[in-house]
Amino acid sequence: MAPPLGNDVHTIRPEHRHTRRSVLAGLAALGALGAAGCTRVASASGKNGGDLLERLRAQGVVRLGIAGEVPFGYIDRNGELTGEAPELAKAVFRRLGVDRVQPVPTEFGSLIPGLKSQQFDVVAAGMYVTPDRCEQVIFADPDYRMPDAFIVRKGNPLGLRTYADALRRHAKAATGTGYAQIQHAVEAGYKENDLVIVPDQVAGLNAVESGRVDLFAATAVTARLVARGSAKAESTEPFVALVDGKPKVDGGAFAFRPTETRLRDAFNAELHKLRRSGELYRIVRPFGFTKAEMTTLTAKELCG
Numbered sequence: 001m002a003p004p005l006g007n008d009v010h011t012i013r014p015e016h017r018h019t020r021r022s023v024l025a026g027l028a029a030l031g032a033l034g035a036a037g038c039t040r041v042a043s044a045s046g047k048n049g050g051d052l053l054e055r056l057r058a059q060g061v062v063r064l065g066i067a068g069e070v071p072f073g074y075i076d077r078n079g080e081l082t083g084e085a086p087e088l089a090k091a092v093f094r095r096l097g098v099d100r101v102q103p104v105p106t107e108f109g110s111l112i113p114g115l116k117s118q119q120f121d122v123v124a125a126g127m128y129v130t131p132d133r134c135e136q137v138i139f140a141d142p143d144y145r146m147p148d149a150f151i152v153r154k155g156n157p158l159g160l161r162t163y164a165d166a167l168r169r170h171a172k173a174a175t176g177t178g179y180a181q182i183q184h185a186v187e188a189g190y191k192e193n194d195l196v197i198v199p200d201q202v203a204g205l206n207a208v209e210s211g212r213v214d215l216f217a218a219t220a221v222t223a224r225l226v227a228r229g230s231a232k233a234e235s236t237e238p239f240v241a242l243v244d245g246k247p248k249v250d251g252g253a254f255a256f257r258p259t260e261t262r263l264r265d266a267f268n269a270e271l272h273k274l275r276r277s278g279e280l281y282r283i284v285r286p287f288g289f290t291k292a293e294m295t296t297l298t299a300k301e302l303c304g
Helices: 020-037 052-059 084-095 108-116 163-168 181-188 201-209 220-227 261-277 279-287 299-303
Strands: 010-013 016-018 061-066 100-105 122-128 144-146 148-153 173-176 196-198 215-219 233-235 241-243 246-248 250-256
Touching: 052 061, 052 261, 061 084, 061 108, 084 100, 084 122, 084 250, 084 261, 084 279, 108 122, 108 250, 148 201, 148 220, 163 181, 173 181, 173 201, 181 215, 181 241, 196 201, 201 215, 201 220, 201 233, 215 220, 220 233, 250 261, 250 299, 261 279
Parallel strands: 061 100, 061 122, 173 196, 173 215
Antiparallel strands: 010 016, 122 250, 144 250, 148 215, 148 233, 241 246
């Protein structure tokens, strides 16, 4: 999503300080733990919607595929699993009779292959629901909706507020591996080969701070959190990208293997209860989400 990194510490939140080094160290440690703790999950037959939910209840633990991305799913500086998606997963699975969650760290681009090859039970990484992904996995309904934003140099000297602004100003643009913002930039007129693709948001911030790029495109909440506390960079106001000439607001959701419709449906039912009660917002708010990012979009709408 590997340019050299600059300063090793950037303040995200007082209780959530992260660097690429610390995140990767946490991922490595938990990856080893996951490998030692259990082997791949048994294959589900898919008959009558699959039996994974019953097996998870019997085991008392569900394995979550995460990608080490703040604020969606990551290992904090104390080596603990946290983030918008894991915390929401903890709440939903408790209600489904599964008391523990176990992280299985991987790169973002390996989440769907890892799910399909049964390295974990569910993707809990704030993954956008897209038609291409809907051909490979099934999604719960989105738990958030998200416009884009840029990380730019302090004061936004080029006046970059949209992809059209960036293109007009011939701004050097960066984004992350597998990010939807690649498509958004290309739709605006960038050539994909001209985009700088970096491993993660910390590398994107470093690229902006060092002047190697003019902007780093990300979700609005990612840009807000990563740029917070930087003396050299800031985030722009959120904006809606255009895809096929139409405003495109993406929604992020949990992903499941196509055979496991019973688990997905049970997860959805509890997710909707949390949304109606307001508990969903209370869970995700500490990770920088606002009420503007709450949604009633469905996976069916986003899958097309």
